[in-house]
Amino acid sequence: MLSPPPFMLTTGPVTAYPAVLNAMARPAVYDGHHAFQQFYRAVVGKLQAALRLSNLPLILQGDALLGLEAAAASLIGRRDVVLNLVSGVYGKGYAGWARRYAGEVIELAVPFDEAIDPDRVREALAARPDISIITVCHHDTPSGTLNPLGEIGRLGREHGAYVIADAVSSFGSLDVHPQEAAIDIFVTSAAKCLGATPGLSLLAVSDRAWDRIKANPQAPRASFLSLLDWELAAEAGRAFPVTPSLAEIHGLDAALDLYLQERPERVWARHARTAAAARAGLKALDLKLWPASEAIAAPSATVFHVPEGMGDIRLRDTLLERYGVMLSLGRGETAGKVLRIGHMGPAAEPMLAVTAVAALGGALNRLGKPVDAGTGVNAALAILERASSNQADSKGSSREVAHANPA
Numbered sequence: 001m002l003s004p005p006p007f008m009l010t011t012g013p014v015t016a017y018p019a020v021l022n023a024m025a026r027p028a029v030y031d032g033h034h035a036f037q038q039f040y041r042a043v044v045g046k047l048q049a050a051l052r053l054s055n056l057p058l059i060l061q062g063d064a065l066l067g068l069e070a071a072a073a074s075l076i077g078r079r080d081v082v083l084n085l086v087s088g089v090y091g092k093g094y095a096g097w098a099r100r101y102a103g104e105v106i107e108l109a110v111p112f113d114e115a116i117d118p119d120r121v122r123e124a125l126a127a128r129p130d131i132s133i134i135t136v137c138h139h140d141t142p143s144g145t146l147n148p149l150g151e152i153g154r155l156g157r158e159h160g161a162y163v164i165a166d167a168v169s170s171f172g173s174l175d176v177h178p179q180e181a182a183i184d185i186f187v188t189s190a191a192k193c194l195g196a197t198p199g200l201s202l203l204a205v206s207d208r209a210w211d212r213i214k215a216n217p218q219a220p221r222a223s224f225l226s227l228l229d230w231e232l233a234a235e236a237g238r239a240f241p242v243t244p245s246l247a248e249i250h251g252l253d254a255a256l257d258l259y260l261q262e263r264p265e266r267v268w269a270r271h272a273r274t275a276a277a278a279r280a281g282l283k284a285l286d287l288k289l290w291p292a293s294e295a296i297a298a299p300s301a302t303v304f305h306v307p308e309g310m311g312d313i314r315l316r317d318t319l320l321e322r323y324g325v326m327l328s329l330g331r332g333e334t335a336g337k338v339l340r341i342g343h344m345g346p347a348a349e350p351m352l353a354v355t356a357v358a359a360l361g362g363a364l365n366r367l368g369k370p371v372d373a374g375t376g377v378n379a380a381l382a383i384l385e386r387a388s389s390n391q392a393d394s395k396g397s398s399r400e401v402a403h404a405n406p407a
Contacts, residue, residue, distance in 0.1 A: 004326075005320055005324050005325065005326040006324035006325075007323075007324055007325045007326065007352065007355055007356070007359075008326045008347070009325060009326060009327055009341050009342050009343075009347050009352060009355075009356055010326055010327065010328045010340075010342045010347075011141040011169065011300075011301050011328045011340045011341075011342040011344070012141065012169065012189075012191065012192055012198075012328075012342065012344070013197065013198050014191065014192060014195060014342055014344045014345045014346065014347055015195070015345065015346045015347060016191075016195055016196055016197050016251070016255075016345070016346070017195040017196075017254070017255065017258055017345065017346050019254045019255075019257075019258060020195060020196045020197065020251040020254045020255050020258075021197075021251070022254070023250040023251050023253060023254035024197065024247040024248070024250050024251040024254075025247075026247075026250045028246050028247070029246065031240055031243055031244050031246065032239065032240075034236070034237075036246075037236060037237070037238075038236070039253075040233075040234060040244065040249065041234045041235075041236065042253075043059070043249055043252060043253045043256065044056055044057060044059065044234040046253065046256040046257070046260065047059070047202060047252070047256060049260060050172075050256055050259055050260060050264070051171075051177060051178060051186070051202075051204050052177040052179060052180070053177075053178065053179060053204050054179065055205075055206075055207060056234055057202060057203060057204050057205075058201075058202070058203040058204075058205065058227060058230045058231070058233070059200055059201070059202060059203075059230070059233075059249065059252070060200065060201035060203065060227075060230060061199075061200065061242060061243075061244055061245045061248075062199070062200070062201060062224070063189065063191065063198045063199055063200070063201065064166075064168040064187060064188070064189040064191075064201050065201075066201045066224070066225070067187040067188075067189075067201025067202070067203050068094065068097070068166055068168075068187050068201075069097050069225060070201070070203075070220070070225040070226070070227055071164045071187055071203070071227070072094070072097035072098055072100070072101055072135075072164065073097070073100075073101060073218070073219065073220050073225045074185075074213045074216065074219045074220060074225070074226070074227045074228070075133065075162055075164060075184070075185055075209060075212060075213060075216070075219075076098060076101040076102045076133055076218075077101065077102075077103075077216050077217075077218050078101070078102070078103050078218065079103050079132075080101075080102045080103055080104075080132045080133050081102070081103060081104045081105075081106065081128060081130045081131045081132055081133070082098045082102045082104070082105045082106065082131070082132075082133040082134070082135060083106050083108060083121075083124055083125070083128070083131045083133070083134045083135070083161070084098055084105055084106070084107050084108070084134075084135045085108050085116045085121065085134065085135065085136040085137075085147065085152065086107055086108065086109035086110070087109070087110050087112060087114060087115055087116050087137070087140060087143065087145055087147055088112050088137060088140025088141075088142055088143040088145060088332075088333075089112070089140060089142040089143070089331050089332035089333060089334070090137045090140050090141070090142070090166060090168075091135075091136065091137035091140055091166075092109070092332070093332075094135050094137065094164075094166065095107060095135075098133070098135055101218060102133070106124070106128065106131065108120060108121065108124050111292075112140070112142070112143045112145075112333050112334065113143060113145065113290055113291055113292045114145065114291075114292050114296070115145050115146060115147050115148065115296040116136065116147045116148065116152065118148055118151040118152060118155060121134075121151075121152055121155050122155055125155065125156075125159045125161070129159075131159065131161055132160075132161050132162065133161060133162050133163075133164065134152065134155075134156045134161050134162070134163045134164070135163075135164045135165075135166075136149065136152055136163065136164070136165055136166070137165075137166040138165055138166060138167045138170045138176065139167070139168075139169045139170035139298040139300060139301070141169050141298075141300075141301050141303075141328075141331075141340065141342075142303070142330055142331040142332055142333070142334045142335075142338075142340070143290060143291065143303060143334060144289075144290055144291055144297055144298055144301045144302060144303030144340065145290075145291045145296050145297065145298065146170065146296050146297065146298040147296075149165055149167070149170075149176055149181050149183070150176070150180065150181040150182070153165070153181040153182035153183045154181075154182050156182065156184075157182040162184040162185075162208070162209055162212060163182065163183050163184050163185075164183075164184065164185045164187070165178070165183045165186050165187065166187055167183075167186055167187060167188045168187060168188055168189045168192060169189070169192045169193070169298075169300055169301070169344065170188075170193070170298060170300060171186075171188035171189075171192075171193060171194075171202075172188075172192065172193030172194045172259060172264075172267060172271075172344075172345070173193040173267075173268060173271040173298070173299045173300040173343070173344065173348070174268050174271065174298075174299050174300075175264075175265075175268055178206070179204075179206070183204070183206070184205070184206045184208065184209035185204070185205050185206075185209055186203065186204040186205075187201060187202070187203050188201075188203075189201065189202065190202060190248065190251070190252045190255060192300070192344050192345065193267075193271065193300055193344045193345055193348070194252075194255040194256070194259055194345060195255055195258065195344070195345025195346050196248070196251045196252050196254075196255040196345075197248060197251055199245050199248035200245060200248050200249070200252055202252075203227070205227065205231075210231070213227060214228065224242070226241070229241040255345075267348075268299070270348050270349070270350070271299040271300060271343055271344075271348040272299045273350045273383065273384065273387050274299075274343040274347075274348045274349060274350045274352065274353045275297070275298075275299045275300070275301075275302055275343050275353070276383045276387075277350050277353035277354060277357075277380040277381075277383040277384055278302045278341055278343065278353035278356060278357065278380065279294060279297065279302055280379040280380055280382065280383050281353065281354065281356075281357030281360075281376040281377065281379050281380035282302065282304050282357065282360070282376070283379070284357075284375045284376040284378070284379035284380075285357065285360060285361055285364065285371045285372075285373070285375070285376040286371060287304045287305065287307070287360070288304060288305045289302070289303065289304050289305075290303040290304060290305060290334065290337075290338050291303065299343060299348075300342070300343055300348070301340055301341065301342055301343060301344070302340070302341040302343065303334070303338050303339075303340045303341075304338060304339060304341075305337060305338055306336075306337060306338060306339055307364070307369050310367055310368075310369065312329055312330065312335075312336055312337070312338070312339060313329065314367065315339060315363060315367060316329060316339060318363040318366060318367060319359050319360065319363050322359075322362065322363060322366065323358075323359035323362060323363065324359075325355065325356055325359040327339045327340060327341055327342075327356070328340040328341075341356050350383075350384045350387070351384075354377055354380045354381060354384070357373075357376045357377055357379075357380045358373060358376070358377050360373075360376070361373025361374075361376045361377065
């Protein structure tokens with residue numbers, strides 16, 4: 001039997017919360033029974049609350065790549081000109097789906113350690129008024145960089161274009177929501193920052209996007225890629241297009257409960273603290289972060305250069321075999337160059353960042369790069385101490401206000 005490492009700090013899949021795994025063990029029930037349909041509608045309602053939507057989201061029965069491809073197939077037509085924004089491996093890869101359905105695909109690319117500049121998007125739209133679709137990856141995990149999704153969404157809306165966003169590994173780690181960001185199809189996953197297991201695509205579709213999809217004769221119907229088939233799946237008495245993934249939906253239910261009960265703002269703060277501690281520790285170990293600027297580094301992953309001559313696999317395996325810490329290798333253009341620490345869901349705990357830094361200090365010393373592991377650990381702990389002090393000061397101020405202004 002394959003056992004997980006003691007510290008699985010990968011960028012996906014992530015460790016699932018115990019409550020999620022417990023929920024997935026609930027007995028299987030008949031999906032056509034009204035009790036399950038009511039339960040499903042309640043889960044969709046929780047997802048609607050988490051995404052802060054005015055309409056109902058969709059749950060597709062396959063991991064996030066299904067949702068991303070379905071978005072392209074549903075929204076893009078043969079007359080469309082697509083502007084594909086590329087700042088990483090997954091942004092680059094989306095062009096393959098776009099070309100399958102579009103009349104033309106234009107690429108706006110930056111180096112994979114940078115983020116998309118909204119001014120360049122504005123210029124591209126001005127140069128090609130016929131651009132009708134914009135596609136963007138919010139957080140490209142092989143690079144650990146974050147694009148300005150809200151600015152891009154608003155530029156698209158002003159231009160009259162529709163925006164498809166890959167928010168698979170960002171939603172749940174920071175304050176980003178599809179309606180506020182003017183995104184027309186927003187695709188995320190249960191298996192990243194929400195801390196569930198792979199198997200479901202979560203989509204928000206704007207009302208204007210629904211109108212366009214329904215008018216698109218190319219949009220899949222009676223297909224596993226169909227968004228239209230799932231539009232009304234939460235209505236009472238309506239049969240599901242295919243048998244839902246029962247265990248995964250139970251797991252999603254538990255994950256959404258955890259997210260909403262902890263309160264999103266606290267979840268985002270937890271991701272941010274963990275990432276900040278990891279980066280402080282890595283820099284103290286003289287490791288270089290992959291993003292050109294920390295300002296564009298995502299809170300859900302920390303990506304760093306492997307020291308020259310050391311080898312990414314050798315470093316990863318030393319971390320796993322000696323210290324029980326599993327990190328992700330690079331991918332595509334970053335393969336062989338970086339390792340990636342995931343801060344998603346259960347892994348977004350500040351002390352796990354300290355653990356990763358300590359293990360890296362030990363591994364680097366074993367592999368011939370002398371470092372002071374304690375300096376790295378202390379730098380990471382200093383971030384946690386600062387955050388704790390700020391929280392204490394904030395609570396103290398709140399108590400003082402409450403005492404001065406009794407109810």
